[in-house]
Amino acid sequence: MPAAYFDAATAAPPHPAAREALLAALDDGWADPGKLYTQARRSRRLLDAARATVAEVLGVRPDEVTFTASGTAAVHAAVLGGLAGRRRAGAALVRSAIEHSAVLHAGQRHTAAGGTEVEVPVDRLGRVDLDAWRAAVAAPGTALACLISASHEVGTVQPVVEAAAACAEAGVPLLVDAAVSLGRVPVPGGWQLLTGSARKWGGPPGVGLMVLRKGTRWVSPYPADDRESGRAAGAPDLPAIVAAAASLHAVHAESAAEAARLSALVDRVRATVAATVPDVEIVGDPVDRLPHVVTFSCLYVDGEALLSALDRRGFAVSSGSACTSSTLVPSHVLAAMGVLTHGNVRLSLHRGTTAEQVDRFLAELPGIVAALRAEVGM
Incomplete structure (x- = not known):
């Protein structure tokens, strides 16, 4: 029974372009790009080319792109640096109730240091309340x-x-965490800071992006470092950065066709689960959504038990919160939406997902859920 990996929103399988670029860069990009000798200049050219590739995909200037050690590191730098750069304006951080845990943790650091935080609610579909925003x-x-x-x-x-328009009217910079969107759907403009994570688009782990638009006030929250224009500390993992840029370029080129294909599979999941599994709630906007993500919650089913049962049948899915699933705590996102938080399953598809894998999942899910409910007498 071949395994079906349905957790691309956490980490997508490596894109072939990433693998090819990584192997090539290991041979030619191992030297320090900050030095002046021949090998270092080759590394510098690779780093500059990777930055230019990312900038082209995002429609920004190359010198606005910073490579970080992870998506989480990018978020922490963007949040804490953006707040530090605006000390004279105030100390309040505004965020939605469904931000990634990286934003929540940065906010906790900010409030522990004396700052304030305002949480903006979302509706039952998970969309931020614009009036409150x-x-x-x-x-x-x-x-x-x-x-x-x-x-x-x-x-x-x-x-x-x-x-973004509301922020512009108020003179407040907007940070957009685009980790789950980059390479899949266009990200609208109007923001001043943007973050991303290579492993979510099929690049290697250990590479994040922070885009800082010109004119945006930002002060590094970390000790000074000469690399990445002082915006990220430590020697860059150049082969991984080259692979991240190559894979972003590749998935961006494929995005329209893949979005149509995966969105059709997600529609099939939404319709079939609703029709075949009793007492299930399919959450999120059915139309204005990412093409590859679908989440549902099953009443009378323990999330950990459901995840384990699916894993035994060869299905890798997420349960609990997407950013804290290792703890299987109730999702702060689902709780903020006011929807069912128990028996939660998230499928996030990728370029390697087939219709056959999805059909097998849909065929086996009702029996798995029924068996788990029977075990607890439901």
Whole structure:
């Protein structure tokens, strides 16, 4: 029984372009790009080319792109650096209730240091309340606003354009966490900071992106470092960065066709699960959503037991919160939406996902859920 990997929103399988670029860069990109000798200059050319490739995909300037050690590191640098750069404006961080845990943890650090945080609610589909957002960013003392481009957990696309317009009117910079969107769907403009994670688009782990638009006030929250224009510490993993850029370029080129294919598979999952599994709630916006993510919750089923049963049948899925699934704590995203948090399953598909894998999942899921419910007498 071949395994079916349905957790691309956490880490997508490596794109062939990433593998090819990584192997080539291991031979030619091992030297320090900050030095002046021949091998170092070759490394520098590779780093500059990777930065230019990412900038072209995102429609920004190459010198606005910073490579970090991970997507989490990029978020921490963007949040804490954005707040530090706006100390004179105030100390309030505005964020939605469904931000990734990396934003939540940065916010905790900020409030522990004396800052404040304003959480903006979302509706039952997982979309931020724009009226509450406008009021929050317009409040005196707001230094930075953070909005995820689309929910990692349920796939609902956020109204970035409208949120950015409210921030612009209030003179507040907007940070967009686009980790789950980059390479899959276009990210609307209007933001001043943007973050991403290579492993979510089929690049290697250990590479994150922070894009800082020109004119945006930002002060590094870390000790000074000469690399990446002082915006990220430590020697860059150049082969991984080259692979990340190559894979982003590749998935961006494939995105329209893949979005159509995967969206059709997600529609099939949404319809079939609703028709074949009793007492199930399919969450997130059914239309204005990411093409590859679908989440549902099964009443009377323990999430950990369901995840383990699916794993035994060869299905790799997420359960619990998308960003804290190792703890299997109730999802803060689902709780903020006011939907069922137990027996939660998230499928996130990728370029290697086949219709046959999805059909096998849909055929086996009703029996698996029924067996688990029978075990607890339901």
